[in-house]
Amino acid sequence: MKKAASYALGCKVNQYESEAIAELFAEKGYEIVGIDEAADVYVINTCTVTNFGDKKSRQLIRKVKRQNENAVVAVVGCYAQTAPKEIMEIEGVNLVIGTKDRGQIVEMVEKYNPEDGVENHVSDIMKERVFEPLSIQRLANRTRAYLKIQDGCSQYCAYCIIPFARGPIRSREPKDVLDEVKRLVKNGFQEVVLTGIHVASYGKDRQDTSLLEILRQVHEVEGIRRIRFSSIEPNAVTEEFAKTMAELPKVCQHFHLSLQSGCDKTLKEMNRKYDTEKYRQAAVLLRKYLREVALTTDIIVGFPGETEEDFQESYDFAKEIGFAKIHVFPYSPKKGTPAAERKDQLPNSVKTERSHKLIALSDEMSAAFLGQYIGKTTEVLYEKQVVEGIYEGHTSNYIKVHAKSPKDVSNQIVLTKITHTEGEIAFGEAVF
Numbered sequence: 001m002k003k004a005a006s007y008a009l010g011c012k013v014n015q016y017e018s019e020a021i022a023e024l025f026a027e028k029g030y031e032i033v034g035i036d037e038a039a040d041v042y043v044i045n046t047c048t049v050t051n052f053g054d055k056k057s058r059q060l061i062r063k064v065k066r067q068n069e070n071a072v073v074a075v076v077g078c079y080a081q082t083a084p085k086e087i088m089e090i091e092g093v094n095l096v097i098g099t100k101d102r103g104q105i106v107e108m109v110e111k112y113n114p115e116d117g118v119e120n121h122v123s124d125i126m127k128e129r130v131f132e133p134l135s136i137q138r139l140a141n142r143t144r145a146y147l148k149i150q151d152g153c154s155q156y157c158a159y160c161i162i163p164f165a166r167g168p169i170r171s172r173e174p175k176d177v178l179d180e181v182k183r184l185v186k187n188g189f190q191e192v193v194l195t196g197i198h199v200a201s202y203g204k205d206r207q208d209t210s211l212l213e214i215l216r217q218v219h220e221v222e223g224i225r226r227i228r229f230s231s232i233e234p235n236a237v238t239e240e241f242a243k244t245m246a247e248l249p250k251v252c253q254h255f256h257l258s259l260q261s262g263c264d265k266t267l268k269e270m271n272r273k274y275d276t277e278k279y280r281q282a283a284v285l286l287r288k289y290l291r292e293v294a295l296t297t298d299i300i301v302g303f304p305g306e307t308e309e310d311f312q313e314s315y316d317f318a319k320e321i322g323f324a325k326i327h328v329f330p331y332s333p334k335k336g337t338p339a340a341e342r343k344d345q346l347p348n349s350v351k352t353e354r355s356h357k358l359i360a361l362s363d364e365m366s367a368a369f370l371g372q373y374i375g376k377t378t379e380v381l382y383e384k385q386v387v388e389g390i391y392e393g394h395t396s397n398y399i400k401v402h403a404k405s406p407k408d409v410s411n412q413i414v415l416t417k418i419t420h421t422e423g424e425i426a427f428g429e430a431v432f
Contacts, residue, residue: 005064007035009056010047010196012230014077016148018045020134021076021102028106035064041072041109046079046087048165054079058090065092072109076102076163082336083121098122099151099166100132103239125167128152129205133172135180143383143393143411145189146230149177149214151195157260157341158271159331161305162197169201172207178217185223190411191252191381192218195230211236212244219248225413226381226396231256231298231300234274237282246289253290254324254398257282259297262317263310266303266313270339276317283321294324294369294397302331302351304342310355319361324369324397325424326362330355370399370421380416382409391430405430 004025008018021043022032033039042064047053057079066314074095075087078272081098090095095108101121108121131151152169153162184192194215199365203210217229227250234257245251257279261267264275286293299318301311318326330351333340373395380401382393391409393401393416402425403409403416409430 001029001031002041003033003037003039004030004041004043005033005035005037006043006401007060008045008077009060010045010049010053010078012146012193013148013151013197014045014047014144016136016195017077017102017134018043020136021105023047023108023136024103028110029267030160035060036067038068039064039071040068041074043074043076043105044075046075048077048079048082048161048334052332054083061087061090061092069333072112074105074109076105078162081122081125081165081396082161082164084120088118088120092117096120096122096346097143099125100128102134125165128167129170131170133176135176137183140308140372143189144191144193145179145187146183146193146195147177147182148172148196148203149194150199150202152201153198153226154201155273156271158269159300159334159337161336164336166197167185169198169202169205171202171206171209174214174217177214178221179223181218181221187223188411190224190413191228192224192251193224193228193230198233199229200232200236200306212241215244217249219250224250226250226252227251228254228398229256231258233258234279234282237285239285242285242289245286252396252398253293254296254396255286255293256296256298257286259318259321260300261303261306261310262299262314262321263306264313266306266310266314270300270303279317279363294395294399295321296325296327296398297321297323298327298329299358300329301354302346304331304346315358315361318358319365322363322368324361324399325366326358328355328358328362349377366424367421370424370426373399373418373426374420375418377415377417379413380430381413382411384410395426399426400424401426401428401429403428407432 006018006022008014026032037386046057072094076097080087084096108117149172154169156163378395380393382391386392391405415431416428418426420427
């Protein structure tokens with residue numbers, strides 16, 4: 001039996017796609033192995049969000065070829081899509097595929113003849129208008145499943161290459177989404193995370209659905225207990241949206257609400273499609289309808305031209321909103337984007353200093369958020385046992401909990417009393 005390894009760098013969408021690709025090989029009789037093992041085929045799903053992502057992709061390509069110099073190495077994903085010629089020059093690459101036609105990958109691999117050299121199957125993603133039907137049929141019995149419902153992005157933020165890597169927005173057929181949710185239930189999953197490159201755009205390219213409509217339909221599937229989003233933007237949060245979230249009890253009270261900067265000047269230069277007032281309104285609406293909502297976010301520090309005053313404005317805005325956690329990213333120039341061409345790049349020392357300040361604020365806010373739950377009882381969906389008698393899970397608003405339980409509570413929602421917190425973890429005891 002031939003062996004295949006499928007590995008994703010980068011985001012949850014890539015991870016979902018790599019799992020789907022592994023399944024395609026399994027259906028054709030391949031044994032699926034880990035990326036560190038000897039295999040006949042290696043599929044590397046690349047990330048290109050940063051230049052560092054490109055570097056990691058190149059390193060992994062070279063590594064797998066050393067494991068088996070006769071293996072067929074297929075490079076797919078965002079880096080392959082945006083720089084196919086660059087990928088073709090890496091020693092050891094056999095096939096370059098990009099972000100479409102992954103459904104034909106097994107046939108491409110099996111038809112490949114080493115004497116033909118490197119084959120380039122990358123096509124113009126900007127002309128693509130149909131969601132590629134990659135899906136997962138067989139799933140290991142876990143607790144939380146990611147479900148890709150959308151691809152592409154039409155936002156064109158000044159620092160981001162992804163619209164050129166993924167093309168315009170394409171939404172998955174509602175029936176396909178619901179069929180996969182039902183498969184997840186059969187496989188024992190209790191929680192589903194709706195994910196995509198720009199989830200808030202779901203349905204905007206179609207006449208028959210919308211993000212709220214697909215959410216209502218997923219909510220009706222019997223057996224699914226929790227629904228999350230990977231990330232949304234403030235423009236998606238209208239009064240109707242927030243009210244609908246409150247009316248659907250399976251929707252988790254946690255939203256990763258993308259910010260990137262709390263300074264209006266910087267937001268405009270980033271080509272973000274909202275300002276701080278719009279963001280503030282979104283936070284107010286979610287808190288109005290969802291009593292225990294946790295808001296997390298991403299913030300970029302050291303964007304070209306960001307002055308000390310701009311950073312302070314961003315810092316103060318983040319403090320005002322009061323996040324449960326901030327994911328802090330020092331700005332990294334990405335070749336091919338307008339921001340990378342700017343002459344007012346900041347030194348790494350400035351980015352590092354500002355990152356440390358914002359991370360300290362995040363830690364402070366995170367501790368305050370968790371502290372509210374000491375002495376309270378809340379529902380936790382447990383995922384696994386970490387040590388004997390101690391189980392790890394998450395609340396609806398995504399607090400990580402480690403709790404004592406006299407019996408196995410894996411993949412169960414159990415009332416839990418929170419006794420204390422340490423760092424980003426709440427500790428407690430299951431209540432029966």
